[in-house]
Amino acid sequence: MARAEIVVDLDAVRHNVALLRRLVDRPLMAVVKADAYGHGLVPCAQAALDAGAEMLGVALLDEALTLRQAGVTAPILAWLVGPDDRVAEAVAADVEVSVSATWALAELVTAGRETGRIPRIHLKFDSGLSRAGATEADWPGLVAAAVRAEAEGSVQPVGLWSHLAYADDPGHPAVNRQVRAFAAAVVVAERAGLRGLCKHLANSAATLTRPDTWLDMVRPGIACYGLDPLGGDPAVHGLRPAMTVRAEVALVKRVPPGAGVSYGHAYVTDRETGLALVPIGYAEGIPRNATNVGPVWLGGARRTISGRVCMDQFVVDIGDDSVRAGDEVLVWGPGTQGEPTAQDWADAVDTIHYELVTRVGGRMTRRYAGGGG
Ligand SMILES: *Cc1c(COP(=O)(O)O)cnc(C)c1O
Numbered sequence: 001m002a003r004a005e006i007v008v009d010l011d012a013v014r015h016n017v018a019l020l021r022r023l024v025d026r027p028l029m030a031v032v033k034a035d036a037y038g039h040g041l042v043p044c045a046q047a048a049l050d051a052g053a054e055m056l057g058v059a060l061l062d063e064a065l066t067l068r069q070a071g072v073t074a075p076i077l078a079w080l081v082g083p084d085d086r087v088a089e090a091v092a093a094d095v096e097v098s099v100s101a102t103w104a105l106a107e108l109v110t111a112g113r114e115t116g117r118i119p120r121i122h123l124k125f126d127s128g129l130s131r132a133g134a135t136e137a138d139w140p141g142l143v144a145a146a147v148r149a150e151a152e153g154s155v156q157p158v159g160l161w162s163h164l165a166y167a168d169d170p171g172h173p174a175v176n177r178q179v180r181a182f183a184a185a186v187v188v189a190e191r192a193g194l195r196g197l198c199k200h201l202a203n204s205a206a207t208l209t210r211p212d213t214w215l216d217m218v219r220p221g222i223a224c225y226g227l228d229p230l231g232g233d234p235a236v237h238g239l240r241p242a243m244t245v246r247a248e249v250a251l252v253k254r255v256p257p258g259a260g261v262s263y264g265h266a267y268v269t270d271r272e273t274g275l276a277l278v279p280i281g282y283a284e285g286i287p288r289n290a291t292n293v294g295p296v297w298l299g300g301a302r303r304t305i306s307g308r309v310c311m312d313q314f315v316v317d318i319g320d321d322s323v324r325a326g327d328e329v330l331v332w333g334p335g336t337q338g339e340p341t342a343q344d345w346a347d348a349v350d351t352i353h354y355e356l357v358t359r360v361g362g363r364m365t366r367r368y369a370g371g372g373g
Contacts, residue, residue, distance in 0.1 A: 004247035004280045004364045008039045010047040011370030012242035012334070016226050017051035019238050020207060024218050029055040029077065029200065031221030033063060038357045039225050039243055042070040043368055048224060049074050057219055061086045064095040077122055077159070079132065087111040087119075096120040096158060100132045102145045109154040121146070122159030122198075123189065127181040128174060129165040139185055143192045150194075159198040160189050164213070167205035168230055175206075179213060205229035208237055226334070227342055227353045234343075241341060243357055244333035245364070249298070249325050250313070251277040261315050262307030266291055274318040278329050281312045284362035286331070290314075293348045297330040297339035299323040332356070 021028045030048035035041050045056050045067055056072070058064050059080040067076055078090060079098035088111040090097055099105050099121045108119040123146055126133030134142045149155045162182045166174040182201055189197070202213040204223035208230070226241035228234040234241060253275055261267040261275065269275075276298060282288045286309050294305040294314070299321045306317040316329075330339035342353035349356075 002248075002365050002367070003250075004284065005245075006038070006360060006364050006366045007244040007246065007333075008043070008366060008368050009240070009242045009244070009334075009370045010043060010368055012226050012240040013039070013044055013047040013224060014051040014370075016224050016239050016242070017048045017053050020218070020220050020223055021052040024207060024211075024214050026214060027054040027198075027217040029053065029057045029217055029219045030224050031057040031203075031219055032067075032224075033057065033059040033221070034358050037221060037225050037354065038360055040366055040368065041066060042072070044224070045070075045072055045074075055217070057221070061090045061095065061097070064090060065093055068093040068095065079122075079124065083107070088114045091115050091117050091119045094120075096122060098122045098124045098132070098161070099142070099146070100124045100126075100134050101138070102142055105142065105145050105149060105155065109149055112154055118153065118156045120156050120158045122161050122200075123157060123194070125160065125162045125182060125185040127162040127164075127178040127185065127201075129163050129178075131163065133162060136181070136185070140188055140192070143189045143194060147193045157194050157197055159200060160186055160194065161198075161200045164201065164203060164206055167203050167210065167213075170205065170209035170230075175210065175213075179210075203229070222354055225357065227357070231343060231346070231352070241334040243342065243360075244339075245331040245360055246333075247278050247280050247329045247331065247364075249276045249323060249327045249329060250279040252318070252323055252325055253277075260307075261317070262310060264308055267307035267315075267317070269317065274320060274323065275306070276316045276318050276323050276327075276329075278314050278316060279312065280331070280362075280364065281310045281314060283311045284364050285356070285360035286314065287345075287349045287351070287356070290345070290349050294331075295340040295344055295348055297337065299327060300338075302338065302340065 030053040036044035055075040064078040091111040092115040124133040166172040199215040200217040202218040204220040206213040207218045226239045259269045335341040346353045
């Protein structure tokens, strides 16, 4: 057994993607950015495709090119493209690219000339997130430039898209406003001649709660990995968390009452007790603010981290329970054995599970269960 490892259940990824695909009954882009939210880019991409995803979504061109180098031939969209990015390589590798501005369109036209290919692009509209995408004021100009470039045979617009700010609060008026704003932007694009393109808007939360956002394709990320974007119990949606973080106890000892534990003595024993040392810390992505609040499953019980989380390790007060060096510590997992979930951790340290699963790693190894790793 490994000292500390991340176990990714690819059967769970396949289950989740197949479930979402059945729910929406239309094309699904599985979002695998950020190393598949910390679950492993290539094995998760393959699992999602096996389960019926038509397309993959990533932020960076580097991520898309890594997928191509691994032999993944499915359609891929990359959306976070900066100036002087690897656009020509991406076009040569058949990666579809999001375009939010006319300068980016011009770079794609150049990349098409250099590579002898016609870049496939998705025009992004900023419907109210104020992140990527053309604003309402800039949209007609971007659309017109794309129509001209298409007429010259320099690009092929294939998608119109946007991203929601408030999908995790499905009744929020901002969702309705964005749906309406995107519909209006689609009308502008269609009037200018961009008809029959793939329109897509829904992330995981919208995929689970707002059928009116499904349009021609959905783009779930976190739900593919079995976590509930709304912060609830993923089982309610039939989702199965794919990631388990586990470690082995490195040392167990008895200490007297009044022993200060870990840096700054943020925890002091109130009785003679046992302490277990767990060999992972903030270098592995265990948040330092899990000090005295992070939950773990150890020796058949739910316990709480005692004292500061250090770079390489943390300590757990185990009382008089029989725990030995080498025993398993479950940090988070699907919750089926009593262990905390990533949502429990998010609640404990006041963040979202997205951040926890994406950051966990460091010196931990990753192992795949469920076949296909
Ligand atoms: C990350 C991302 C998604 C997926 O979001 P989830 O909440 O994980 O489903 C979809 N679209 C865009 C543009 C994204 O950046």
